[in-house]
Amino acid sequence: DQQVKQNSPSLSVQEGRISILNCDYTNSMFDYFLWYKKYPAEGPTFLISISSIKDKNEDGRFTVFLNKSAKHLSLHIVPSQPGDSAVYFCAASDSGAGSYQLTFGKGTKLSVIP
Amino acid sequence: DADVTQTPRNRITKTGKRIMLECSQTKGHDRMYWYRQDPGLGLRLIYYSFDVKDINKGEISDGYSVSRQAQAKFSLSLESAIPNQTALYFCATSPTPGQGGFYGYTFGSGTRLTVV
Numbered sequence: 001d002q003q004v005k006q007n008s009p010s011l012s013v014q015e016g017r018i019s020i021l022n023c024d025y026t027n028s029m030f031d032y033f034l035w036y037k038k039y040p041a042e043g044p045t046f047l048i049s050i051s052s053i054k055d056k057n058e059d060g061r062f063t064v065f066l067n068k069s070a071k072h073l074s075l076h077i078v079p080s081q082p083g084d085s086a087v088y089f090c091a092a093s094d095s096g097a098g099s100y101q102l103t104f105g106k107g108t109k110l111s112v113i114p
Numbered sequence: 115d116a117d118v119t120q121t122p123r124n125r126i127t128k129t130g131k132r133i134m135l136e137c138s139q140t141k142g143h144d145r146m147y148w149y150r151q152d153p154g155l156g157l158r159l160i161y162y163s164f165d166v167k168d169i170n171k172g173e174i175s176d177g178y179s180v181s182r183q184a185q186a187k188f189s190l191s192l193e194s195a196i197p198n199q200t201a202l203y204f205c206a207t208s209p210t211p212g213q214g215g216f217y218g219y220t221f222g223s224g225t226r227l228t229v230v
Contacts, residue, residue: 046219049218104156107156
């Protein structure tokens with residue numbers, strides 16, 4: 001069973017508009033969430049994270065929102081730029097398990113159209 | 115130099131051949147991981163190691179083996195490669211939580227493996 005789900009394989013957005021990438025999880029023990037960005041021919045790179053004690057974390061153009069009751073998080077990119085075109089992976093971790101292993105979603109490919 | 119270096123970057127091999135993918139890191143992290151990426155399937159964990167003497171299977175370890183030669187080196191072997199092992203392979207590292215908290219993983223640039 002997929003514990004971290006990214007139900008939109010792809011998303012297209014006009015430059016300057018908002019991009020919203022969604023992620024759902026099923027494991028209620030997850031308490032730390034991260035977003036990774038991946039360009040072709042490169043490894044994923046860390047983008048932004050949020051702990052379950054918060055409902056929002058902001059870093060420049062990137063904001064992650066967490067709704068624990070809905071087991072849902074989203075990544076907002078405002079304004080979107082062509083350089084944001086990449087695959088975005090949502091990941092989650094259960095710190096209580098001690099391992100801090102990350103479970104990844106399947107990714108969403110974002111295309112920002114100039 | 116990259117923090118996490120994977121070699122080779124690309125490899126084409128024949129079915130039945132043994133192949134080793136290598137990973138080295140300069141982050142000083144204790145934990146290392148091997149993932150594979152397939153289109154539409156995201157990143158799936160093959161093996162992970164929390165220190166030199168601790169190696170664990172991930173969700174898709176069949177057909178693979180690993181060796182943690184040192185804190186900085188973690189290699190992945192395919193003993194007898196088969197075509198459905200054609201994929202993009204990533205090595206990653208992370209610090210042990212407590213050494214400044216949990217900051218996720220640092221990934222290498224990947225090895226594209228094709229088994230023909």
